Amino acid sequence: MSAPVKRSPKAAQTIEGGRFMVVGGASLVGSATCEELLAKGAAEVRLFDNFSFGSGEAIAHLKDDKRVTVVQGDILKLHQLLAATEGLDGLVHLAAFMTLSMDRDPWAGIDVNMRGVQNVLEACRANKVAKVVFASSNAVYGYGPGVKGDLVEETPFHSVGAPPAAILYGASKIVGEQLCRDAHRRHGQDYVILRYSTVYGERQHYRAANALYIVETHDAVKRGERPVVIGDGSETKHFVYVGDLARANRMALESDATDVAINTSGPEPVTTLELVTMVAEISGRPDLTAEKREPDPTKVRLTSGGAFRIDHAAAKDAIGWQPEVGMREGLARLLAWRDRAAG
Ligand SMILES: NC(=O)c1ccc[n+]([C@@H]2O[C@H](COP(=O)([O-])OP(=O)(O)OC[C@H]3O[C@@H](n4cnc5c(N)ncnc54)[C@H](O)[C@@H]3O)[C@@H](O)[C@H]2O)c1
Incomplete structure (x- = not known):
């Protein structure tokens, strides 16, 4: 049994009329989170980003809203954060290097994911700033043969048999989480940690290893090619729709819950074969069935020891959140967005 969630009235922020900042806001989760805060009546949303991965394109739909301020800044520069966080009620911290970026540049990734969190x-x-929401990841449970079954908030980290970059990423998120706990212990900082599972949705990028199955399948079927699955296609992936996560970020700001880490995953996991088949079907090419291939040893893969499911029951208890968008509906939205963006 997990401990009861800590609650404090001062941890609860009212979105309507409030002032918020999304750090790492110019991308997939950030742009959806800004949209959600604006829709709920925030007086101001600052979008802090150094545009190392993010882009003006990802936030183009927000720029005409007078309540949005784009702050070009780097979380490794504390003075920039000090200036940008004045007068805020709450902050959502998203800026990070994920596994593939960590693989390319572990030095910068460790700085951003660890020192960067400390600076924020x-x-x-x-x-x-009364409330911080920190984007963690199911990577805190690790990868490789030890990962299987139900993953709950108490599940320990598994590092054996997994690629270094995936472990550096997961371990850096564990450090980020502990920095939040330490800020609470030392200074009473109220925070909620959300452990996102793999995100997918509008403004999808190519940086998340598991979501590559979606975008690469869509690209392949558009070219009239068969999509690829690695192995027999029975590997589990557990996704969450970006709009559901934006709602989770907003509800974590609103909630009186504090000093807690919770999973935020979609309704159900899928296998890679189911996923690739769904993408081909939604794209109107069910005839393009998946081709099974052996793994490429030069590529980073996020593996598990068998079927798994990321349990999100604690999120309902802590902040009242549960996912609403099923995989087929979310994929349809993502693919429609990609088709529109491609013209
Ligand atoms: N996308 C996923 O599948 C997924 C899954 C689990 C957890 N997460 C976590 O969710 C968060 C957001 O995910 P995303 O897909 O939107 O990420 P992303 O990589 O697209 O965006 C992160 C943003 O942070 C910015 N950034 C990077 N370094 C920065 C720095 N030094 N200073 C300021 N800004 C900086 C980038 O320019 C980018 O706009 C990340 O913390 C990630 O670890 C994502």
Whole structure:
């Protein structure tokens, strides 16, 4: 049994009329989160990003809203964060290197995912920002043969048999989480950690290893080619739709829950074969069946020891959240967005 969720009235932020910042806002989760906060009546949403991965294109739909301020800044520069966090009620921290980027540049990835979090928390402390939402990941459970079955918040980290970049990423998120706990212990900083499973949706990029199955399948079937699955296609993946996550970020700000880490995953996991088949069907090419291939040893893969499911029951208890968008519906939205963006 997990401990009861800690609650504090000062942890609960009212979105309507409030001032918020999304750090790492110019991308997949950030752009959807800004949209959600604006739709719920926020007076101001600052979007802080150094545009190393993000783009103006990802936030083009937000720029005409007078309540949005884009701040070009780097979380490794504390003075920039100190200036940007003045007068805020809450902050959502998203800026990070994921596994594939960590593989390319572990030095920068460790700085951003660890020192960067420390800087964000320090700026929040200095400017008395009441609530922080930190984007963690199911990578805190690790990868490789030890990962299978139900993954709950108490599941330990598995590192044996997994690629270094995946473990560096997962371990850096564990450090980020502990920095939040430490800021709470030392300074009473209220926070909620959301452990996202693999995100997919509008403004999808090519940086998340598992979501490559979706975008690469869509690209292949558009070219009239058969999509590829690695192995026999029975590998489990557990996704969450980006709009559901934006709602989770907003509800975590609103909630009186504090000092807690919770999973935010979609309704159900899928196998890679089911996923690739669904993408081909939605794209109007069910005839393009998946081709099974052996893994490419030069590529980073996120493996498990068998079927698994990321349990999100604790999120309902802590912040009242549960996923609403099923995989087929979310994929249809994502593919429609990709088709529109391609013209
Ligand atoms: N996308 C997923 O599948 C997934 C899954 C689990 C967890 N997460 C976590 O969710 C968060 C957001 O995911 P995303 O897919 O939107 O990420 P992303 O990589 O697309 O976006 C992160 C944003 O942070 C910005 N950034 C990077 N370094 C920065 C720095 N030093 N200073 C300021 N900004 C910087 C990038 O420019 C980018 O716009 C990340 O923390 C990620 O670890 C994502």
